[in-house]
Each structure stands twice: as structure tokens, then as C-alpha cells.
Amino acid sequence: MNAPLLAVNDIGVRFGGFVALQGVTTEFRPGRVTSIIGPNGAGKSTFFNVLSGVLTPSSGSIRFKGDDLKGTKQHEFVHRGIARSYQITNIFPDLSVHENVRVAAQASRSRYNIWTNRNKFTELDAKADAALEAVGLVAKRDETAKFLAHGQQRALEIAIALISNPEVLLLDEPTAGMGPEETKEMVALLEKLAAERTILLVEHKMKMILGLSDRILVLHHGRLIADGSPRDIQTDPEVRRVYLGQNDGYA
Numbered sequence: 001m002n003a004p005l006l007a008v009n010d011i012g013v014r015f016g017g018f019v020a021l022q023g024v025t026t027e028f029r030p031g032r033v034t035s036i037i038g039p040n041g042a043g044k045s046t047f048f049n050v051l052s053g054v055l056t057p058s059s060g061s062i063r064f065k066g067d068d069l070k071g072t073k074q075h076e077f078v079h080r081g082i083a084r085s086y087q088i089t090n091i092f093p094d095l096s097v098h099e100n101v102r103v104a105a106q107a108s109r110s111r112y113n114i115w116t117n118r119n120k121f122t123e124l125d126a127k128a129d130a131a132l133e134a135v136g137l138v139a140k141r142d143e144t145a146k147f148l149a150h151g152q153q154r155a156l157e158i159a160i161a162l163i164s165n166p167e168v169l170l171l172d173e174p175t176a177g178m179g180p181e182e183t184k185e186m187v188a189l190l191e192k193l194a195a196e197r198t199i200l201l202v203e204h205k206m207k208m209i210l211g212l213s214d215r216i217l218v219l220h221h222g223r224l225i226a227d228g229s230p231r232d233i234q235t236d237p238e239v240r241r242v243y244l245g246q247n248d249g250y251a
């Protein structure tokens with residue numbers, strides 16, 4: 001069995017007196033699609049924020065390849081190989097598709113300055129094109145980002161997250177707002193990306209989750225209530241109880 005890439009132990013997050021996560025212990029091994037599900041307000045985004053360095057947990061530890069990351073800034077998470085996309089489309093609408101990714105490539109260079117020579121710019125262009133290639137957007141390279149279809153904008157966000165060549169890619173509801181056709185295309189993209197990196201997803205679309213995931217974690221009221229294969233999760237009595245009556249196609 002591979003050693004864990006990312007491991008959290010007894011994570012707790014408080015917002016004032018409110019407990020958003022409590023006693024969450026788990027680990028993520030390389031090369032799998034793991035989905036995090038749970039009813040609204042279960043703590044999924046909070047957990048994602050902890051895993052990607054956006055939020056320092058109130059208690060517990062987080063380790064990447066054995067190194068303690070607690071209190072580490074988010075850009076250091078990216079530098080080490082953990083990148084994420086957000087629930088809300090997060091691109092520059094008036095820049096071209098290529099420019100959006102190129103800006104990210106430029107920002108990820110730790111020693112970028114105005115004297116950077118022409119070769120370096122070519123290198124950034126190539127890096128941006130490789131990321132667009134990975135998400136199937138090369139043909140749209142010169143289009144203004146705001147004119148892309150919604151699904152293509154989400155793919156562009158993933159290209160931006162890929163710029164740092166992350167080992168762990170966290171995607172917060174990558175199919176939010178998509179119809180069946182765009183969802184199918186996103187699933188195909190995620191399957192392709194999963195061949196080369198570890199993917200963690202937060203999603204609400206249950207059928208998609210069950211088909212795509214190797215492993216599913218279930219949060220409820222900030223606690224991890226189940227962790228297993230899609231088959232395990234579907235038959236877990238506690239999970240069924242939590243989802244009972246929810247009109248999300250789970251049952």
C-alpha cells in the first residue's frame with residue numbers, strides 16, 4: 001500500500017462558539033478520486049479549506065508527506081503540491097483563455113521580476129498551453145474568457161489550478177450549475193486527470209459521485225460519519241439515515 005500523501009489527525013474548527021468540524025482523522029493516499037459528501041452545512045467546504053491551507057484548524061494536525069503543515073500559508077501548500085479550485089467561478093472575464101492561465105503561471109514563479117528575459121516568457125506561454133491542453137481548451141486559447149460556456153469556464157479554472165503541477169488537486173463542486181452534457185464532459189476530464197494525480201472532490205451530484213469515486217467520506221454536523229467505497233457508503237445505515245428525505249437522488 002502507498003504511504004499517505006496527506007494526513008489529518010483530530011482536526012477541529014471553531015467559528016466563535018460554533019463547532020464546524022470536530023475530531024476529523026483520515027488520510028489520503030496517492031492516485032485516487034476521493035469525494036467528500038454530506039448534507040448542507042456538514043462542514044465540507046470547511047474541511048476543504050483546512051486541506052488546502054486556506055484555513056488553519058483550531059485544533060489537530062495536518063501533514064503532507066510527513067511534514068507538519070499546520071499554520072503554513074496557502075501559497076506554501078501550492079508550492080508543496082496541493083492546489084485547489086473554488087465553488088465560485090474565479091477567472092478574469094475580460095482576459096483571453098490563454099492569458100488567464102499565463103497570469104497564473106507568472107504568479108507561480110517565485111522569482112519573477114521585470115528583468116525576466118524573453119526565454120522565460122516563452123516558457124510561461126508553453127506552460128500555459130500545456131495546462132490548456134490537459135483540460136481540452138487549446139482550441140479556445142484566444143477567446144475572451146467571459147464568452148466561454150459555463151462548463152468551459154470551470155475547465156479553465158482547473159487549468160489554472162494545474163499550473164503548479166499539483167500532486168493533490170482539490171475541486172470544490174466542479175460540476176456546479178452544469179447540465180447533464182457538461183457534467184459528463186467534466187467527469188471524463190476528471191477521470192483523465194486522476195490518472196496522474198490524487199483528486200479530492202466536494203460534490204452534491206450523488207450519481208456522479210458514486211460512479212467516479214474510489215472512496216467517499218461522509219461528513220455530518222462537522223464529524224466524519226463514514227469512510228469507504230461507493231458500495232459501502234450506499235449501504236451504510238448511518239449515511240442512509242442522514243440522507244433520508246433529502247431530495248438529491250441519493251436513495
Ligand SMILES: Nc1ncnc2c1ncn2[C@@H]1O[C@H](COP(=O)(O)OP(=O)(O)OP(=O)(O)O)[C@@H](O)[C@H]1O
Pocket residue numbers: 015018020038039040041042043044045046047
Ligand atoms: N467563516 C465562518 N464563520 C462562521 N460560521 C461558518 C463560517 N464558515 C462556515 N461556517 C458554518 O460552518 C458550518 C459548515 O459550513 P461549510 O460551508 O463547511 O458546510 P458545507 O458542508 O460545505 O455546506 P454546503 O453544502 O451548504 O456548501 C455551517 O453551519 C456554516 O454556516
